[in-house]
Amino acid sequence: MGVWQSYRLRLERKRWRIRAFRKRRNLVRVANRTDRIREDDILVFSTFRNEAMRLPYFLKYYRDMGVGHFLMVDNDSDDGGAAFLADQPDVSLWSTTASYKRARFGVDWLNWLQLKYGHNHWTLVVDPDELFVYPFCDTRPLRALTDWLEASSIKSFSAMLLDMYPKGGINDVAYRPGQDPLEIANWFDAGNYSIYRNPKYGNLWIQGGPRMRVFFADEPWRAPALNKIPLVKWNRDYAYHSSTHTLLPRGLNLVYDEWGGEKASGVLLHTKFLSTFAAKAQEELDRKQHYAAGREYRAYAEGVTQNPDLWCKWSEKYINWRQLEILGLMSKGNWA
Amino acid sequence: MSGPVGIVILIHTAFDRAEQVIRHWVAGGCPVVVHVDAKVRPQTYDRFVHGLSDLTGSVLFCKRHRCEWGTWGIVAASQAGAEMMLERFPGVQHVYLASGSCLPLRPVRELVDYLAERPGVDFIESATTADVPWVAGGLAEERFVLRFPFSWKRQRFLFDRWVEIQRRFGLHREIPEGLTPHMGSQWWCLTRETMTRILKDPARARYDAYFRLVWIPDESYFQTLARLYARNIESRSLTLSKFDFQGKPHIFYDDHLQPLRRSDCFVARKIWPHADRLYEAFLDPSEQAMKGAEPNPGKIDRIFAKAVERRTRGRPGLYMQSRLPNEGWENGFTSAPYSVFEGFSDLFEDFEPWLARTTGARVHGHLFATHGVEFEGRQDSFAGALSASAAIRDYNSRRFLTSLIWMTRGERQCFQFGPFDQQIITWDLAKDPNAQISVISGAWAVPLFLSGGDFAELRTEAARLQKIESEHLKALRSPYAKARIRIWTMAEFIESPLEALQTVIEEFPGSTPRRVTETPRMVDLTGFGQFLQNLKNEGMHPYLMGDFHAGGAPRRDEPPRRKRYLVR
Numbered sequence: 001m002g003v004w005q006s007y008r009l010r011l012e013r014k015r016w017r018i019r020a021f022r023k024r025r026n027l028v029r030v031a032n033r034t035d036r037i038r039e040d041d042i043l044v045f046s047t048f049r050n051e052a053m054r055l056p057y058f059l060k061y062y063r064d065m066g067v068g069h070f071l072m073v074d075n076d077s078d079d080g081g082a083a084f085l086a087d088q089p090d091v092s093l094w095s096t097t098a099s100y101k102r103a104r105f106g107v108d109w110l111n112w113l114q115l116k117y118g119h120n121h122w123t124l125v126v127d128p129d130e131l132f133v134y135p136f137c138d139t140r141p142l143r144a145l146t147d148w149l150e151a152s153s154i155k156s157f158s159a160m161l162l163d164m165y166p167k168g169g170i171n172d173v174a175y176r177p178g179q180d181p182l183e184i185a186n187w188f189d190a191g192n193y194s195i196y197r198n199p200k201y202g203n204l205w206i207q208g209g210p211r212m213r214v215f216f217a218d219e220p221w222r223a224p225a226l227n228k229i230p231l232v233k234w235n236r237d238y239a240y241h242s243s244t245h246t247l248l249p250r251g252l253n254l255v256y257d258e259w260g261g262e263k264a265s266g267v268l269l270h271t272k273f274l275s276t277f278a279a280k281a282q283e284e285l286d287r288k289q290h291y292a293a294g295r296e297y298r299a300y301a302e303g304v305t306q307n308p309d310l311w312c313k314w315s316e317k318y319i320n321w322r323q324l325e326i327l328g329l330m331s332k333g334n335w336a
Numbered sequence: 337m338s339g340p341v342g343i344v345i346l347i348h349t350a351f352d353r354a355e356q357v358i359r360h361w362v363a364g365g366c367p368v369v370v371h372v373d374a375k376v377r378p379q380t381y382d383r384f385v386h387g388l389s390d391l392t393g394s395v396l397f398c399k400r401h402r403c404e405w406g407t408w409g410i411v412a413a414s415q416a417g418a419e420m421m422l423e424r425f426p427g428v429q430h431v432y433l434a435s436g437s438c439l440p441l442r443p444v445r446e447l448v449d450y451l452a453e454r455p456g457v458d459f460i461e462s463a464t465t466a467d468v469p470w471v472a473g474g475l476a477e478e479r480f481v482l483r484f485p486f487s488w489k490r491q492r493f494l495f496d497r498w499v500e501i502q503r504r505f506g507l508h509r510e511i512p513e514g515l516t517p518h519m520g521s522q523w524w525c526l527t528r529e530t531m532t533r534i535l536k537d538p539a540r541a542r543y544d545a546y547f548r549l550v551w552i553p554d555e556s557y558f559q560t561l562a563r564l565y566a567r568n569i570e571s572r573s574l575t576l577s578k579f580d581f582q583g584k585p586h587i588f589y590d591d592h593l594q595p596l597r598r599s600d601c602f603v604a605r606k607i608w609p610h611a612d613r614l615y616e617a618f619l620d621p622s623e624q625a626m627k628g629a630e631p632n633p634g635k636i637d638r639i640f641a642k643a644v645e646r647r648t649r650g651r652p653g654l655y656m657q658s659r660l661p662n663e664g665w666e667n668g669f670t671s672a673p674y675s676v677f678e679g680f681s682d683l684f685e686d687f688e689p690w691l692a693r694t695t696g697a698r699v700h701g702h703l704f705a706t707h708g709v710e711f712e713g714r715q716d717s718f719a720g721a722l723s724a725s726a727a728i729r730d731y732n733s734r735r736f737l738t739s740l741i742w743m744t745r746g747e748r749q750c751f752q753f754g755p756f757d758q759q760i761i762t763w764d765l766a767k768d769p770n771a772q773i774s775v776i777s778g779a780w781a782v783p784l785f786l787s788g789g790d791f792a793e794l795r796t797e798a799a800r801l802q803k804i805e806s807e808h809l810k811a812l813r814s815p816y817a818k819a820r821i822r823i824w825t826m827a828e829f830i831e832s833p834l835e836a837l838q839t840v841i842e843e844f845p846g847s848t849p850r851r852v853t854e855t856p857r858m859v860d861l862t863g864f865g866q867f868l869q870n871l872k873n874e875g876m877h878p879y880l881m882g883d884f885h886a887g888g889a890p891r892r893d894e895p896p897r898r899k900r901y902l903v904r
Contacts, residue, residue, distance in 0.1 A: 139591040160657040191720020191743035194732035217725040260667040262650040265658035314721040334647030
């Protein structure tokens, strides 16, 4: 990479940070308990809209993992989720009615909160429908991972999005608040992923899974990106570029080995495809607040009404992280 | 009265755990000298000292040095601790160097007994630089002949530049006379006698001055000097300590409890400070003795050796979010052998079912057909939920192929290929040593011949296909081709199809070499020669299929025949 490109990426990073700074005005404080954040707490950052159903399990899942504090942005929910969060002792909550799209799909808001509260913390940026899985997560708390990353001088950790779905129509089984979504959506595609390298930012571009197989079979290039780097030892100079797919400075995107070895990585189990999905797709489609004018949701809305079953004969039933490791979806790297 | 084994502990963090372990040693009858890193804040230090004040008789704190990885401080700390140990605890016969993140795995009395049975034996891993494979990052010999005044961690730029300058100008220094540099684990257990002779050596000032500028002297100071004085060296460490590919110690967690127990080692390092179960289990005073077994870290070694292998070599043929090798670094483009058949399904009516019957392999149709993927049974998805959509396959055909082979590990895959198909994968197939490619060149003319369509169109199509296959064969015959490749012209092949099929089948894995007893059914080629002749008459010269008479059968009498083409 030449000096010129390096300089341009630097300018770009500055731009995102300035943008985050401006967009801070979108955020209205609802409950700020950030003074309770301890020096070595692991922080979760998340933005959501109408996820009241999922929030109880989301908090439980990450509390059990050892997360110290949640910093959440409520984008104009009207289902009571915000009130629930505002009562939680380890949650700081902001709300906004501003455009999700114009905050670059929430990235600006979270960049701001991370800049302000995430400095020198391990930060995990996940949506309420994403469950983080890492090597040994059934026997070692998240702090074991971050301590190890820290000792290995690794600053960012990759966890690709793995779309989970039920067997049968996604509306067949109703999801109850507090329930583990994996009780219903416990199937996934094990090996139909396309991977390319993005030369500009150095990150990978992973697409595939059931969404490509079912919704984008004719235009696979339009399928959503699945590569994510959600866990970062944050520094106030960093910025997410587009969702958690890309970071700046670009060195943080080099979460993969190029010389044949495997780096350690995890998976974000994406439990979007539950009974809550159809309504959400319709709503999001009407709001037109999503990537590329909701192309994704349009495809879903059409697909969902025609054939809501993402399951196929070759789908794999989820067991645990070791299964994902053996299948090659994630890796222990040299963590043993 | 103190016991015969004294423990010197170096601590810089996790003080609550260190205190637990110190109490454990003391309870087992071992006096302890503690070195706390000079970087630790005074309040923390005072609190720590105060917390151990009830053990004044058996726990002492020595002069503090600044300990930074790779620098002299750690050696100075060990010296200070050992000096105090020898001076204040005259009963100590062995000095054991440990760190705050070390955890005794066996009851202390077992270690005491073990050492008592081996009086005068020094346990210190010590090997000459030429003989150690584990030196990470070069600087094996050089750490002894260059000077390292800069910190590798904090002053990397200066460190690197200064090394370069010394190399460039040959600024080598003399190794003090009488010393042969040795290296090894910094966790040792030395006898009082050896320790005394090292510390009281009249030349010590000279040696210390030399080692002060050696890189990572804690891995070489005692290891080198012990060779001067020890009478009986056992070159191994009693502390189980594994290192990864960058020279960082591996860390033990709760889930290592069983392998640690079975290792029969006396002490392990490094333990994650929050590994509650490990501390609970191994510091339990009622912990059972292990019947005096010799340390045997083999089992736990394997776990960590595998981790290093995974990190450096990876799983061949796997492409994923944290492994995307540059071209040439895949260490195997695909994960397992597979077979590609070209022209066979054109020439034989029932080739696919026949092949599946004969070999037991998974036989697909044309995976790269332009209209869609022809998985076995023409299903619309396959292993790993691969889609049969041509668009998805063509969006990343390499990943399509490597995923297919990866997801079906343990089952051999076969598929058909030909000039009708997407050709983009050609070079990847040719270069892949896992590919077994068998070609009947020119067989694509058979379906044209059988279709009996408009001759002008057939002629154009034949010309196009011949051009494509000719390009493909060029790749297969290029010096870059690493696949197992066999090419017959169609004429050659139908002369002795059984023999040819036998050759291909024999390469399939299986305990016994298979005999081909039943051949697939060949299409009726009556008139094929005439068809080719007609193409020639139209000015399109079909040459890939070899020589056919206008009569239909290949010319059997024509000398000399070309030999079967075998490319490896």
